[in-house]
Amino acid sequence: MTAHAFAVGPGHLHLVVADITTLSVDAIVNAANPSLAGGGGVDGAIHRAAGPRLLAACLDIVRGSGPLPTGQAVATPGFNLPAAHVIHTVGPIWRGGANNEPSLLASAYRESLLAAQALGLGRVAFPAISCGVYGFPEELAARTALQTLRQGLMDALVAEVTMCLFSGRALDAWREAAGTVLSDE
Numbered sequence: 001m002t003a004h005a006f007a008v009g010p011g012h013l014h015l016v017v018a019d020i021t022t023l024s025v026d027a028i029v030n031a032a033n034p035s036l037a038g039g040g041g042v043d044g045a046i047h048r049a050a051g052p053r054l055l056a057a058c059l060d061i062v063r064g065s066g067p068l069p070t071g072q073a074v075a076t077p078g079f080n081l082p083a084a085h086v087i088h089t090v091g092p093i094w095r096g097g098a099n100n101e102p103s104l105l106a107s108a109y110r111e112s113l114l115a116a117q118a119l120g121l122g123r124v125a126f127p128a129i130s131c132g133v134y135g136f137p138e139e140l141a142a143r144t145a146l147q148t149l150r151q152g153l154m155d156a157l158v159a160e161v162t163m164c165l166f167s168g169r170a171l172d173a174w175r176e177a178a179g180t181v182l183s184d185e
């Protein structure tokens with residue numbers, strides 16, 4: 001597994017290339033949609049690996065509280081995953097950039113960190129939210145995410161964040177953004 005580590009305030013941020021469903025962290029973040037009913041991409045992979053109890057837990061949440069708004073986050077158990085918890089968040093669909101997309105993406109990261117903090121979870125892994133089907137440009141997503149994660153680590157919301165990328169090309173883009181947003185360990 002390729003890994004790059006950065007010290008950020010009292011915590012650490014790692015960039016890795018991996019399948020997020022294999023990571024043994026306290027929580028993995030799911031790039032979901034408001035229905036929490038599963039889907040393609042990383043959402044589909046997480047539901048397959050966690051097993052059917054994850055969908056049941058998600059549907060319970062939507063029955064109780066309604067669809068999850070873009071930029072918000074909610075936690076469930078991880079069921080069959082090595083991660084104990086899944087934090088479901090909804091990133092923005094890219095519609096050209098003039099529709100609040102960067103601040104909604106920042107909110108998805110920040111709210112996920114706050115959900116982890118509320119459960120006392122120290123180690124959280126994120127996929128590149130909105131960078132697949134939702135079409136967010138990778139370089140802008142990386143800068144926005146890393147600035148938000150940097151602030152969350154400085155605020156000690158969690159101790160360790162892993163950005164779990166899915167290709168060498170994505171890793172290159174995130175490394176370049178990290179060079180401007182973070183400082184090397």
Ligand code: AR6
Pocket residue numbers: 018019020021031032033038039040041042043044045091127128129130131132133134135164165166170
């Ligand atoms: N591990 C880590 N990253 C992954 C994995 C994996 N197993 N699989 C895909 N990725 P996407 P979005 C990367 O489309 O853009 C779903 O249908 C992928 O390469 O999963 O937020 C939901 O239900 C990309 O970089 O999420 C929503 O409807 C990143 O994960 C919608 O897609 C995100 O791609 C959400 O779209």
